[in-house]
Amino acid sequence: LASRAFHPEDSVIMVGDLAIGGEKIHVMAGPCAVESREQLLEAARQVKAAGATILRGGAYKPRTSPYSFQGLEEEGLKLLAEARELTGLKVVTEVMDVRTLPLVAEYADILQIGARNMQNFFLLREVARVDKPVLLKRGLSCTIEEWLMAAEYIMSGGNHRVILCERGIRTFENYTRNTLDLTAVPVVKYLSHLPVVVDPSHGIGKWRFVPTMARAAVAAGADGLLIEVHPNPAEALCDGPQSLTPENFAHMMKELRGVARAV
Numbered sequence: 001l002a003s004r005a006f007h008p009e010d011s012v013i014m015v016g017d018l019a020i021g022g023e024k025i026h027v028m029a030g031p032c033a034v035e036s037r038e039q040l041l042e043a044a045r046q047v048k049a050a051g052a053t054i055l056r057g058g059a060y061k062p063r064t065s066p067y068s069f070q071g072l073e074e075e076g077l078k079l080l081a082e083a084r085e086l087t088g089l090k091v092v093t094e095v096m097d098v099r100t101l102p103l104v105a106e107y108a109d110i111l112q113i114g115a116r117n118m119q120n121f122f123l124l125r126e127v128a129r130v131d132k133p134v135l136l137k138r139g140l141s142c143t144i145e146e147w148l149m150a151a152e153y154i155m156s157g158g159n160h161r162v163i164l165c166e167r168g169i170r171t172f173e174n175y176t177r178n179t180l181d182l183t184a185v186p187v188v189k190y191l192s193h194l195p196v197v198v199d200p201s202h203g204i205g206k207w208r209f210v211p212t213m214a215r216a217a218v219a220a221g222a223d224g225l226l227i228e229v230h231p232n233p234a235e236a237l238c239d240g241p242q243s244l245t246p247e248n249f250a251h252m253m254k255e256l257r258g259v260a261r262a263v
């Protein structure tokens with residue numbers, strides 16, 4: 001079902017009135033984690049002003065250490081809903097397990113499946129039964145074939161609204177957090193009709209290189225971007241080193257207009 005042989009035309013996935021995979025490049029931006037009302041509303045206001053159409057923010061965080069900040073959970077979801085009310089931005093947020101899926105689905109416009117859950121087949125089967133678009137991140141060590149098969153789980157379960165997200169893969173290189181595999185963009189577009197979004201923030205892990213690779217992603221044919229933006233990255237509870245300040249984000253958006261069909 002994910003294959004281009006099955007569906008020769010590019011798929012356009014509607015998120016309310018936004019068309020992902022259409023003429024416009026959609027930028028999903030916001031903090032890694034929802035930390036507080038002030039932090040989220042400030043980030044939302046700033047990314048909206050710079051031209052983002054979708055607000056990101058995790059209420060449930062898949063952290064490497066159990067002692068790290070794990071997210072505000074339902075309170076975070078409520079803050080995302082408040083930010084949507086105030087700005088008109090759509091909301092993408094991660095769902096980590098089947099237990100919290102009904103709650104997350106109540107608040108999210110797009111359900112994010114994180115890299116660590118890309119092959120959680122029970123979770124994929126469950127999001128297949130929800131009437132919401134799904135942002136499916138590529139697993140840390142997953143091939144393109146495995147990633148498309150994960151999409152197939154969601155689609156064969158009845159949910160055809162899958163957006164793929166390249167977020168970097170594990171390689172021997174360790175100057176960057178991951179290796180952003182931009183080759184995946186044209187390859188996936190050749191193999192599949194699904195829209196592809198690129199997340200250079202997690203792909204690189206260092207904010208300084210994010211705008212350049214965002215431009216490269218769009219030049220490679222990405223339909224959208226996922227960018228971490230924090231009002232004060234130095235104080236972020238999660239992923240500060242890869243987060244752009246609102247000023248840097250606005251500058252990135254301006255530069256993108258030179259490359260993109262429309263941002």
Ligand code: PEP
Pocket residue numbers: 032058062113114115116137167202
């Ligand atoms: C995130 O988007 O904050 C996240 C945890 O991403 P990934 O699953 O790609 O690591």
Ligand code: MN
Pocket residue numbers: 032033202228238239
């Ligand atoms: Mn993050």
